[in-house]
Amino acid sequence: xxxxxxxxxxxxxxxxxxxxxxxxxxxxxxxxxxxxxxxxxxxxxxxxxxxxxxxxxxxxxxxxxxxxxxxxxxxxxxxxxxxxxxxxxxxxxxxxxxxxxxxxxxxxxxxxxxxxxxxxxxxxxxxxxxxxxxxxxxxxxxxxxxxxxxxxxxxxxxxxxxxxxxxxxxxxxxxxxxxxxxxxxxxxxxxxxxxxxxxxxxxxxxxxxxxxxxxxxxxxxxxxxxxxxxxxxxxxxxxxxxxxxxxxxxxxxxxxxxxxxxxxxxxxxxxxxxxxxxxxxxxxxxxxxxxxxxxxxxxxxxxxxxxxxxxxxxxxxxxxxxxxxxxxxxxxxxxxxxxxxxxxxxxxxxxxxxxxxxxxxxxxxxxxxxxxxxxxxxxxxxxxxxxxxx
Numbered sequence: 001x002x003x004x005x006x007x008x009x010x011x012x013x014x015x016x017x018x019x020x021x022x023x024x025x026x027x028x029x030x031x032x033x034x035x036x037x038x039x040x041x042x043x044x045x046x047x048x049x050x051x052x053x054x055x056x057x058x059x060x061x062x063x064x065x066x067x068x069x070x071x072x073x074x075x076x077x078x079x080x081x082x083x084x085x086x087x088x089x090x091x092x093x094x095x096x097x098x099x100x101x102x103x104x105x106x107x108x109x110x111x112x113x114x115x116x117x118x119x120x121x122x123x124x125x126x127x128x129x130x131x132x133x134x135x136x137x138x139x140x141x142x143x144x145x146x147x148x149x150x151x152x153x154x155x156x157x158x159x160x161x162x163x164x165x166x167x168x169x170x171x172x173x174x175x176x177x178x179x180x181x182x183x184x185x186x187x188x189x190x191x192x193x194x195x196x197x198x199x200x201x202x203x204x205x206x207x208x209x210x211x212x213x214x215x216x217x218x219x220x221x222x223x224x225x226x227x228x229x230x231x232x233x234x235x236x237x238x239x240x241x242x243x244x245x246x247x248x249x250x251x252x253x254x255x256x257x258x259x260x261x262x263x264x265x266x267x268x269x270x271x272x273x274x275x276x277x278x279x280x281x282x283x284x285x286x287x288x289x290x291x292x293x294x295x296x297x298x299x300x301x302x303x304x305x306x307x308x309x310x311x312x313x314x315x316x317x318x319x320x321x322x323x324x325x326x327x328x329x330x331x332x333x334x335x336x337x338x339x340x341x342x343x344x345x346x347x348x349x350x351x352x353x354x355x356x357x358x359x360x361x362x363x364x365x366x367x368x369x370x371x372x373x374x375x376x377x378x379x380x381x382x383x384x385x386x387x388x389x390x
Contacts, residue, residue: 007031034050151176223235264344272328279316324357327353332350345373347373367387371384
């Protein structure tokens with residue numbers, strides 16, 4: 001017993017089965033197996049429908065039973081060597097199977113071709129979209145960049161990009177080249193005004209920070225050349241984040257300890273003006289408010305007190321004096337000296353004129369050289385004067 005394929009429906013079936021359990025066709029005794037390809041087919045076919053090998057068992061020779069003694073079997077005709085056997089025409093079922101097979105193969109090829117087209121189209125679509133997205137990202141990055149090399153790289157990489165993108169990149173690149181040329185000219189000039197004009201023209205220039213650094217350096221050199229507290233203060237006011245902040249602060253401290261500032265000069269002149277005006281008006285409180293509690297020297301007297309200052313004023317007003325008027329010549333010579341941490345005293349020399357009116361109607365004038373010291377608290381700590389003979 002062997003398992004074969006039903007010639008009718010193709011399902012597996014035993015060659016000894018009476019009929020095919022699937023389609024019901026007769027199997028046992030009705031099937032021939034091709035000796036060439038092994039295909040099972042109906043015994044009544046002249047040849048194998050698969051390889052067309054002739055069916056040598058298609059004509060069965062039935063045995064004739066002998067009924068009478070001496071009866072003989074009719075001779076079986078034999079095929080002589082050299083006899084040509086004509087081809088057996090294919091059955092309609094074989095032709096139909098062949099057509100179906102060709103049709104099936106054609107359908108498979110068409111479906112495969114269509115599937116391949118779909119796959120290729122899909123891949124091309126995603127590839128194209130990926131390239132477009134990559135180009136768009138590169139374009140946006142280049143337009144936001146101030147580096148000419150980045151823009152040139154875009155032009156070299158995306159030569160087939162949208163013309164509008166290429167034109168925009170070219171315009172941006174040319175603008176950067178112009179900015180670079182103007183920056184070079186401003187730097188070569190070495191002028192603060194030229195650099196400031198450049199920043200005004202290109203406020204968002206890629207050289208903006210470098211330009212501010214240049215201006216910072218120029219202003220610092222100007223302050224150092226002046227070497228005054230005022231010059232250093234101007235630098236500090238204009239460059240709160242400058243590169244020379246610490247240097248400027250230290251230099252300003254030295255300048256303050258060395259140089260007399262305008263406000264200090266004003267303080268000294270106001271102090272002595274009040275001192276002598278208080279004498280002119282005999283204002284004791286006003287006079288003593290200008291002096292320290294203890295003066296190191298007062299008209300040659302050491303460790304003088306405020307009472308000694310009042311005594312000095314009273315001596316000026318003798319019995320025959322009807323009016324006394326001191327006028328300052330404002331010829332101050334002031335020397336500044338540091339005596340502590342940011343504490344300064346001032347050595348002051350100046351002249352003043354005294355006009356005296358007496359009871360007899362006479363007047364007297366005298367010019368005096370005053371040498372005094374002003375304490376860090378802005379009060380007179382020593383006072384001496386001598387008459388000048390003119």
